[in-house]
Amino acid sequence: MFAVLLPGIGSAVAVTVYVILLLAVESQAAIAGLLVAGVIAVLAAARFGGMARIGRSFAERENAMNLVIILAVLAVTGFFYEDHFILLLMATVIIYVIACLGLNLQFGYAGVLNFAGAAFFGVGCYTAAVLTKNTAMPHLLILVAGGVMAAVIGSLLILPVLRTRSHYSAVVTIAFALLFKIFLEVNDTLGGPQGLPVDGMNVLGWEFNDDIEIGEDFEIAFYVNYIVVGLIVLALAFTFVRRLERSWVGLNLDALRLDETAAACFGLNITRWKITAFTLGNFLTGVAGALYAMMLGFIAPTNFTFGDSLILVSIILLGGIGNPWGLVVATTILIILPEKLQVIQEYRFLLFGAMVILILLFRPEGLLPRPLRTYLPGWRPK
Amino acid sequence: MTGAADGLLVSRDLSKRFGGLIAMDSLDMAVRPQEILGLIGPNGSGKTTFFNVVTGIYPTSGGVVEFDGKDITNFSPQAVYRAGIARTFQRSRLSLSLSVFDNVMVGNHMRLDQGLWFNLVARKDFKRQFEENFERARDLVKVFDPPLGNRMFEAVGTFPMIDRRRIEICRALISRPKLLLLDEPSAGMTHDETKALMDDILEIKGRLEDLTIIIIEHEMGVIERITDTCVVLNFGQKICEGPYREVAEDRLVQEAYLGIQ
Ligand SMILES: Nc1ncnc2c1ncn2[C@@H]1O[C@H](COP(=O)(O)OP(=O)(O)OP(=O)(O)O)[C@@H](O)[C@H]1O
Ligand SMILES: [Mg+2]
Numbered sequence: 001m002f003a004v005l006l007p008g009i010g011s012a013v014a015v016t017v018y019v020i021l022l023l024a025v026e027s028q029a030a031i032a033g034l035l036v037a038g039v040i041a042v043l044a045a046a047r048f049g050g051m052a053r054i055g056r057s058f059a060e061r062e063n064a065m066n067l068v069i070i071l072a073v074l075a076v077t078g079f080f081y082e083d084h085f086i087l088l089l090m091a092t093v094i095i096y097v098i099a100c101l102g103l104n105l106q107f108g109y110a111g112v113l114n115f116a117g118a119a120f121f122g123v124g125c126y127t128a129a130v131l132t133k134n135t136a137m138p139h140l141l142i143l144v145a146g147g148v149m150a151a152v153i154g155s156l157l158i159l160p161v162l163r164t165r166s167h168y169s170a171v172v173t174i175a176f177a178l179l180f181k182i183f184l185e186v187n188d189t190l191g192g193p194q195g196l197p198v199d200g201m202n203v204l205g206w207e208f209n210d211d212i213e214i215g216e217d218f219e220i221a222f223y224v225n226y227i228v229v230g231l232i233v234l235a236l237a238f239t240f241v242r243r244l245e246r247s248w249v250g251l252n253l254d255a256l257r258l259d260e261t262a263a264a265c266f267g268l269n270i271t272r273w274k275i276t277a278f279t280l281g282n283f284l285t286g287v288a289g290a291l292y293a294m295m296l297g298f299i300a301p302t303n304f305t306f307g308d309s310l311i312l313v314s315i316i317l318l319g320g321i322g323n324p325w326g327l328v329v330a331t332t333i334l335i336i337l338p339e340k341l342q343v344i345q346e347y348r349f350l351l352f353g354a355m356v357i358l359i360l361l362f363r364p365e366g367l368l369p370r371p372l373r374t375y376l377p378g379w380r381p382k
Numbered sequence: 383m384t385g386a387a388d389g390l391l392v393s394r395d396l397s398k399r400f401g402g403l404i405a406m407d408s409l410d411m412a413v414r415p416q417e418i419l420g421l422i423g424p425n426g427s428g429k430t431t432f433f434n435v436v437t438g439i440y441p442t443s444g445g446v447v448e449f450d451g452k453d454i455t456n457f458s459p460q461a462v463y464r465a466g467i468a469r470t471f472q473r474s475r476l477s478l479s480l481s482v483f484d485n486v487m488v489g490n491h492m493r494l495d496q497g498l499w500f501n502l503v504a505r506k507d508f509k510r511q512f513e514e515n516f517e518r519a520r521d522l523v524k525v526f527d528p529p530l531g532n533r534m535f536e537a538v539g540t541f542p543m544i545d546r547r548r549i550e551i552c553r554a555l556i557s558r559p560k561l562l563l564l565d566e567p568s569a570g571m572t573h574d575e576t577k578a579l580m581d582d583i584l585e586i587k588g589r590l591e592d593l594t595i596i597i598i599e600h601e602m603g604v605i606e607r608i609t610d611t612c613v614v615l616n617f618g619q620k621i622c623e624g625p626y627r628e629v630a631e632d633r634l635v636q637e638a639y640l641g642i643q
Binding site for chain 2 (some may be wrong): 225243244246247248249251252254255258259261263264265266268352372373375376381
């Protein structure tokens with residue numbers, strides 16, 4: 001029973017220690033060395049069947065492994081409890097994973113390419129800005145409102161998006177991403193190019209944007225609040241996406257992505273399921289945006305460029321199309337790497353582009369390819 | 383038209399043009415309930431086009447299709463499926479990256495609960511429906527090939543052509559259609575494999591007595607063995623119909639085939 005968990009727990013501990021090291025080290029040479037060591041370790045593990053065993057831990061003891069990962073994130077958080085910069089990075093990763101889960105639902109399952117991910121994220125952000133400043137809506141509800149707004153605005157694009165056959169839909173989302181930023185810049189009520197302030201989250205009187213003081217001289221950076229809430233929202237979103245994948249709905253989305261004509265011949269309403277995927281995906285992205293805005297306290301159009309949308313798409317391609325765990329790995333790499341390795345900060349788009357091309361050439365299914373669907377984890381035919 | 387009135391599937395004056403090309407020309411056809419009808423003819427004679435028009439993939443250029451006493455002309459593919467017609471494709475159209483079970487379940491769409499609440503929240507109910515349908519899918523697959531029933535959660539892409547054909551037929555049969563359209567099920571298979579597959583089809587037909595089948599096939603041995611009656615097309619027109627032995631004697635039919643070869 002426990003033996004099957006060992007590779008999973010072992011790898012989680014190793015990765016936790018590794019991430020702590022990577023985040024703690026400042027010298028660029030040491031970081032480069034760590035990265036090389038990390039790549040070698042992963043390749044070696046793959047070579048000697050370690051990856052397969054880790055995969056089995058995740059497949060067979062899913063709930064236990066989910067818990068292990070959450071504990072690992074909390075352990076890293078605890079280690080850096082007063083380091084604002086690192087905790088902000090971690091919270092950003094968590095929030096980006098939520099947004100990417102939305103895109104994954106659209107592209108990974110339904111095959112609808114959305115190059116306006118950052119724009120729908122931005123809709124969530126601006127919704128939070130407007131609602132926190134102008135209404136007394138409870139902040140947890142504002143997260144939902146951010147998602148609903150993104151879904152509603154997304155419905156403007158539904159008609160063109162349904163015509164995916166000609167790559168027309170990808171172009172439409174690109175146009176939307178560009179227009180969205182211009183719209184924000186010229187719209188004075190939304191702050192124009194300067195952007196808008198956003199209230200920090202406040203749940204039942206608990207101010208999320210105040211550092212947490214315990215006793216005389218023990219202080220925890222306020223970002224920990226957002227990491228905890230982010231983890232909760234992420235766990236919900238993750239469960240949602242997983243259940244969706246493991247249901248007839250997930251099957252419908254795969255079927256229509258792979259062959260619309262065949263799917264139609266077996267009764268699938270293509271339009272209905274594409275709209276469902278597009279709307280639910282935008283909802284998740286919008287929720288992530290609302291949380292992000294409250295954490296930053298200030299948002300401006302420059303946060304939502306077409307480049308940011310491209311980063312979201314790169315995460316999906318890199319991680320493994322359709323695999324939620326792949327998103328976690330890819331987001332961590334794409335967000336943390338440029339922050340730690342300053343050399344690549346300037347060239348990060350070049351680097352992301354190169355990474356995506358390499359992946360598409362040599363490992364088109366991504367770092368963590370999506371496994372076959374298991375409808376009920378642990379279920380075996382009688 | 384003899385017997386057209388009491389056919390399960392009846393086409394009247396059915397035509398399909400692609401630009402200047404007349405792929406199907408005023409086709410009158412009637413398929414009697416519970417028979418196996420062979421649709422034959424040289425390459426490009428309009429056989430697949432007939433299936434595509436009946437199943438709503440192409441709109442008709444004229445004429446009527448009736449199924450089970452109901453006009454289904456220009457129905458959407460979805461509506462045709464719900465009316466009780468399921469098909470396979472000449473070039474196998476399975477989803478190779480999905481499992482055998484997934485592929486078969488696509489064909490079962492109308493019998494599965496599609497609500498978001500049912501699928502995402504009521505997981506106990508979902509589990510029950512999943513298990514029932516797993517049993518049904520496995521039993522069906524086992525009629526074709528018992529070992530296949532133990533490999534329901536393997537990707538279809540890992541199976542040889544004969545198994546893929548079987549899976550595709552299972553996908554069409556799982557929703558218990560009244561009419562099954564088979565478009566060259568033996569394409570790309572050896573003689574022995576073809577024979578095995580035809581045994582399977584006859585076995586299924588024996589179990590599901592109400593099932594009616596139209597099969598497009600180039601191999602005349604197959605046609606002779608399994609069909610009750612045949613319709614021969616040439617250049618989109620029906621040139622002959624009747625039991626295989628009569629049709630094979632027909633001068634027009636012999637010319638059509640010889641003219642091609
Ligand atoms: N989508 C299409 N657009 C244009 N022409 C088409 C289309 N589909 C079929 N045709 C043409 O219609 C004619 C009949 O084609 P069809 O596929 O029905 O033939 P078939 O009898 O099934 O032949 P085969 O035995 O080769 O499968 C052919 O000339 C074909 O080129
Ligand atoms: Mg054909």
